[in-house]
Amino acid sequence: MDQGAEVPTVADELQHHARGCYTAHSGIKRGNRRVEHLLMAAERMAAMASWSTGFAYPADELREAWKALLFTQFHDILAGTSLPAAYTDARDAHGYAAHIASRTLYAAAQSIARHTDTAGDGDALMIFNTLPWPVRVPVEVERGGLSLQDEAGAPVTVQSVQPTTVAGQRRACFVADLPPMGFRVFREVAQTKEVPCGRSLRAGSRTLENDWWKLDLDADTGLARSLYGKAAGLEFLGSRAMSLKVMKDESDTWSHGVPAFREEVGAFRATATPVLEETGPVRACLRSHLRWQNSEATHRLRLYRDIPLIEGEIRLLWRERHAMLKLCVPTAIRGGTAACEVPYGAIERVQDGNEQPCQAWVCIAGNVISPRGDAAECGLALLNDGQYGYDALDGELRLSLLRSPVYAHHDPATLDPSLEYAYMDQGEHTFRYALVPFVGRWQEAELPRRAAEFNVPPLWVHEYAHEGRLLSGYSFLSAEPGNIVALVCKQAENGDGLIVRAVEAAGTELPARFEMPSLGLIWYAHPRPWQIVSFRVPTGPDPRVVLVNGLEEEV
Numbered sequence: 001m002d003q004g005a006e007v008p009t010v011a012d013e014l015q016h017h018a019r020g021c022y023t024a025h026s027g028i029k030r031g032n033r034r035v036e037h038l039l040m041a042a043e044r045m046a047a048m049a050s051w052s053t054g055f056a057y058p059a060d061e062l063r064e065a066w067k068a069l070l071f072t073q074f075h076d077i078l079a080g081t082s083l084p085a086a087y088t089d090a091r092d093a094h095g096y097a098a099h100i101a102s103r104t105l106y107a108a109a110q111s112i113a114r115h116t117d118t119a120g121d122g123d124a125l126m127i128f129n130t131l132p133w134p135v136r137v138p139v140e141v142e143r144g145g146l147s148l149q150d151e152a153g154a155p156v157t158v159q160s161v162q163p164t165t166v167a168g169q170r171r172a173c174f175v176a177d178l179p180p181m182g183f184r185v186f187r188e189v190a191q192t193k194e195v196p197c198g199r200s201l202r203a204g205s206r207t208l209e210n211d212w213w214k215l216d217l218d219a220d221t222g223l224a225r226s227l228y229g230k231a232a233g234l235e236f237l238g239s240r241a242m243s244l245k246v247m248k249d250e251s252d253t254w255s256h257g258v259p260a261f262r263e264e265v266g267a268f269r270a271t272a273t274p275v276l277e278e279t280g281p282v283r284a285c286l287r288s289h290l291r292w293q294n295s296e297a298t299h300r301l302r303l304y305r306d307i308p309l310i311e312g313e314i315r316l317l318w319r320e321r322h323a324m325l326k327l328c329v330p331t332a333i334r335g336g337t338a339a340c341e342v343p344y345g346a347i348e349r350v351q352d353g354n355e356q357p358c359q360a361w362v363c364i365a366g367n368v369i370s371p372r373g374d375a376a377e378c379g380l381a382l383l384n385d386g387q388y389g390y391d392a393l394d395g396e397l398r399l400s401l402l403r404s405p406v407y408a409h410h411d412p413a414t415l416d417p418s419l420e421y422a423y424m425d426q427g428e429h430t431f432r433y434a435l436v437p438f439v440g441r442w443q444e445a446e447l448p449r450r451a452a453e454f455n456v457p458p459l460w461v462h463e464y465a466h467e468g469r470l471l472s473g474y475s476f477l478s479a480e481p482g483n484i485v486a487l488v489c490k491q492a493e494n495g496d497g498l499i500v501r502a503v504e505a506a507g508t509e510l511p512a513r514f515e516m517p518s519l520g521l522i523w524y525a526h527p528r529p530w531q532i533v534s535f536r537v538p539t540g541p542d543p544r545v546v547l548v549n550g551l552e553e554e555v
């Protein structure tokens with residue numbers, strides 16, 4: 001460069017190598033996602049508790065937990081290409097980090113609970129949202145009361161769902177509106193009056209319908225065959241139903257030299273009529289039992305009365321070898337591109353059928369022909385809780401769930417037929433997904449926030465009745481508008497104040513507004529598209545917000 005040589009600028013991905021690594025060893029992938037979010041949520045809760053109640057922020061413990069997680073992100077561990085013994089160590093490292101994060105989460109929550117006014121009739125149930133934007137999400141509480149009131153005494157709709165024990169213990173499900181990075185106090189009380197609601201939820205033997213969507217299940221695949229959006233008057237699924245398809249995969253653990261997994265060798269089929277497992281005032285659920293060769297799956301599709309969430313769950317017993325399993329979503333969308341989350345950003349790609357990396361969401365965006373014959377700009381996104389590979393072709397989106405090569409098999413080595421090998425991903429797995437249809441551009445659908453909500457559930461604690469200075473509806477930090485995703489709020493590394501870090505996640509230029517109501521702080525920023533911005537809020541009687549870089553140095 002000093003000699004005047006021209007250096008090319010690359011504004012795209014550099015290469016795709018060993019694409020099987022996006023999916024190999026599904027357990028390490030799901031563990032990574034879970035622990036990443038647990039640690040970030042623990043930092044946010046500890047920051048809120050330390051500034052609100054004097055809770056001792058466990059900086060050293062959280063630092064050690066992050067080190068344990070980051071060590072498992074070494075390329076041969078997180079890639080799924082290491083030795084079987086390495087995954088015993090990685091599992092233990094994830095457990096160590098998750099234990100520290102969970103202990104911090106609940107200790108911080110209990111510290112806040114001790115300083116909160118929970119006085120009143122009945123038992124107090126505190127629900128925490130650790131994300132710095134308001135959410136309306138389902139909450140499930142083991143041993144939860146079936147009669148709830150909010151802080152104003154208004155009744156809350158509750159539904160009894162199957163508990164996690166068979167000892168007669170109850171489990172309650174309800175939808176909660178929660179403030180940004182804050183909490184609300186609900187009360188478990190005796191209640192006889194009916195909760196008024198103008199929304200509807202209907203369920204049949206193969207249909208689920210609310211005010212937003214109508215879903216039909218396919219008798220053969222056991223998954224959705226129709227997703228009709230009522231407001232837009234559009235069908236979002238194509239002529240074929242969603243399905244679980246098995247692909248031939250005789251590649252090594254890395255899948256060297258394999259650009260795509262497209263050779264279908266089979267598909268899971270329903271073994272019985274779907275069962276209407278749940279129906280009530282909060283949600284309805286259809287359960288399907290599926291099978292392919294030696295493997296079995298239970299699929300659940302849930303629809304809620306008061307929120308537009310479309311939620312799926314797959315519980316799988318996998319006993320196949322040299323195969324990959326994909327969740328296939330044939331959309332009605334024509335043209336356009338596939339887009340997905342990448343770390344602190346998103347990327348658009350052509351629909352070429354090749355295996356691609358992704359994070360917590362992926363979508364196909366283009367046009368759907370309406371019943372009137374005009375082209376409506378829209379898309380369909382698929383959220384996941386721990387998958388990192390997909391492909392897209394001709395409007396069909398396929399999320400890679402698992403694959404089963406031999407452990408640590410590297411070309412050009414060949415398998416000896418006289419030996420017995422350990423195959424990956426054998427046994428039980430649980431995958432969660434959500435469907436998010438949208439009208440307009442994907443950049444306007446707030447998919448990064450929807451994916452974060454899907455991966456970061458609310459936290460709840462029971463608390464006895466007592467007085468306190470914190471009130472229900474308390475919010476510690478908010479970040480707006482919807483293109484701003486602020487998942488980092490933690491103690492500064494030097495111990496002086498808090499660090500708030502956010503990313504512009506839609507490729508747009510809109511002013512960002514941050515607020516910490518308890519400190520009387522409001523500040524603004526103008527991040528460029530995809531820019532990461534960090535701020536330090538120092539301790540002291542007159543805190544001011546300082547822009548810092550990634551090393552937390554003032555700029």
